[in-house]
Amino acid sequence: MNIVSKTLLGATCALALALPCQAADTLMMATTTSTQDSGLLEFLEPTFRQETGIELKWVAVGTGKALEIAKNCDADVLLVHAPAVEKKFVADGYGIDRRQIMYNDFVIVGPKKDPAKVKGKSTSAALKTIYDAKAVFVSRGDKSGTHNAEKKLWAANNLSPDKEAFYVSAGQGMMATLAIAAEKGGYTLTDRATWIKFDNKNNPLTIVVEGDKALFNQYSVMTTNPAQCPKVKKDLAKKFEDWWVKPSTQKRISEYTLEGKQLFFPNAGK
Amino acid sequence: MMDRIFEARNLSRSYGGVCALWLPEFQVERGECVALTGRNGSGKSTLLRLLAFLEQPDAGTLHYYGSTTDPRRDITLLLQDPYLLKCSVFKNVTLGLRLRGETDHLEERYRAAMQDAGFEDPMALADRTQAMLSGGERQRVALASRLALSPRVLLLDEPTAHVDAASEEIIYASVRACLNRGVTILCATHDRTLFDFLDAREVVLRPRS
Amino acid sequence: MGYFADGFSQAADLLLHMDDATMSAIEATLVSTSWALAIAALLGLPLGFVLGYTNFPGKRALRLISDTLLAFPTVLIGLLVYVLITARGPLGSFGLLFTLPGMVIGQTILALPIIVSWTAQAVENLDARCRQTLLTLGASRTQTALLTLCEIRYDLGMVCVQAFGRVVTEVGVAMMLGGNIRYSTRTMTTAISLETSKGEFAQGIALGLVLLLIAFVVNALLTWLKRKGGK
DSSP: OHHHHHHHHHHHHHHHSOOOOOOTTEEEEEEEHHHHHTTHHHHHHHHHHHHHOOEEEEEEEOHHHHHHHHHTTOOSEEEEOOHHHHHHHHHTTSEEEEEEEEEEEEEEEEETTOTTOOTTOOHHHHHHHHHHHTOOEEEOOSSOHHHHHHHHHHHHTTOOOTTOTTEEEOOSOHHHHHHHHHHHTOEEEEEHHHHHHHOOTTOOEEEEEOOOGGGEEEEEEEEEOTTTOTTSOHHHHHHHHHHHHSHHHHHHHHHOEETTEEOOEEOTTO | OOOEEEEEEEEEEEETTEEEEEEEEEEEETTOEEEEEOSTTSSHHHHHHHHTTSSOOSEEEEEEOOSSSOGGGTEEEEOSSOOOOSSOHHHHHHHHHHHHTOOTTHHHHHHHHHHHTTOSOHHHHTTOOGGGSOHHHHHHHHHHHHHTTOOSEEEEESTTTTOOHHHHHHHHHHHHHHHHTTOEEEEEOSOHHHHHHTTOEEEEOOOOO | OHHHHHHHHHHHHHHHTTOHHHHHHHHHHHHHHHHHHHHHHHHHHHHHHHHHHOOOTTHHHHHHHHHHHHTOOHHHHHHHHHHHHSTTSTTGGGOOTTSHHHHHHHHHHHHHHHHHHHHHHHHHHSOHHHHHHHHHTTOOHHHHHHHHHHHTHHHHHHHHHHHHHHHHTOOHHIIIIIOOOTTTTOOHHHHHHHHHHHTOHHHHHHHHHHHHHHHHHHHHHHHHHHHHHHO
């Protein structure tokens, strides 16, 4: 019996490494991939823990999925960036206490050769040009905040590229989508934070449109509605929201840089 | 009346509708040596399994006149091309004893059984596994594992079918020695040498036609 | 090419310096996999043995079900368990989603059919003469069953090792049910997937190397068991 018993013994040893219990003060956050992939959350988390004594855990998914998780009561708080969808989420009674905390901006990137000749144009003109030239455009296609922003931009110009052959729906995170755009020599809409992380000397892509008002990307925090989900830790959630908007945190957000560039711009209460 | 040990009448056994054995009448006396012969498929192995009480006949009666209520303590069967468990020779030979809960003097009993099966130096083989034995040795280890049980009835199914000439001689001798100790022996065989050597009574089985 | 070489040198660095995040992913993987395997073995070995050893009406149907579950896509397991354990689901009150125990449930379901089917297979593959031999040596029913179990011990070891290999390298269930939470449910495979999407290959390569090492150990163990079992 020695092998069976050894195998079982090994497994039992693992039982001794009891599964870590949930600490009393843990807050579960559903957030977007950009806050995690840019490294911002890892940068802020130690300060948060130190100042509030709360252990913050997060799942990083697209904004759509993050809202879905909160809707199912599987997260206490949210950090997302799709204002229109968020407002509807609150209006539908799934979320409460939505507060704006910071923004960054989207940029349209494309091949350095710029085959559709959109460089320097306004967002709306650039999209029209891409559409007319049938240049490859890679979309997140995952109901994320970025995807939402992109759909809004197309719609604002009365364009619906969904079924066009040049329109590639990736269904993946921002970094993967950028990689696809680079491989295919296509254009895409990205948040600046992920772009800075992606941008390296071998990168065939460059920014073609930036600084347009239409490309503004607002991040907000919210609490899952305790009336819907009784298990939501509303006291901790309140501390969480207060922490994000207080001046020292806002200052800390502005201190996060990547490759020497500031990624997020605090705007709580504005 | 003679000292009868087995008595069977109208014994039959079939597998999946195919008749494997039909035996109108059959007796064995205590201490006797019976050679079961007959063509392949005539029911030799089936009869042995019935006599070993591993299976029940479909019809007919089989009586065993032994000293105990559980015939399986008296009778053991050495299968054709026997199987050895994946453990040492020592454990294989003493397995039957340990199953009975007889764990005293295991080493002596191992030695005796192995010597009865013609091994001169039983301890040299004690730790080997079946993969390290020749075909003849395997057969004799299997025989030793039965002899260790000190059976009153020893059933053998083609004991020399898969062994070399040297092992054959040794097996003859140890079966003969058993017979001399008063063990009743029934042996299914095609091997006329064995059966002459043992002065066996021949019972020819015939399939039901 | 720079990516590649840099990735490897940084990976070596992470492993040598026992980097926190890397070690935590390795730990999460081993802890959850061990639990899943322990539970699956505890349930699956007896179940598989009974399935292979005994004859009863419906046995074939059960074998067929178990064999079919072997090919169950892991994302489907993830989805089903997700629906069960989400706070709104039937088991929601236990708060299992995005925790190690939640992940263990999915991994157990992944490992169970492997253990059941292959244990049953091992019993069925055992030489029929074994059972007869045990009976001729006077074994009772219980003794025969126990010794049969003992006789296939190396096969059972192999079954467990293979189930371990399957669970440890799996990513769908771990990602969906664990949620890839840093220092908590981030396993080797989910971390690799995350690091790749972040464009950071070093940690991915480091964890990939550890996974390869585990695969190597698993296979060495299998070879050894196979050799022992052949005797």
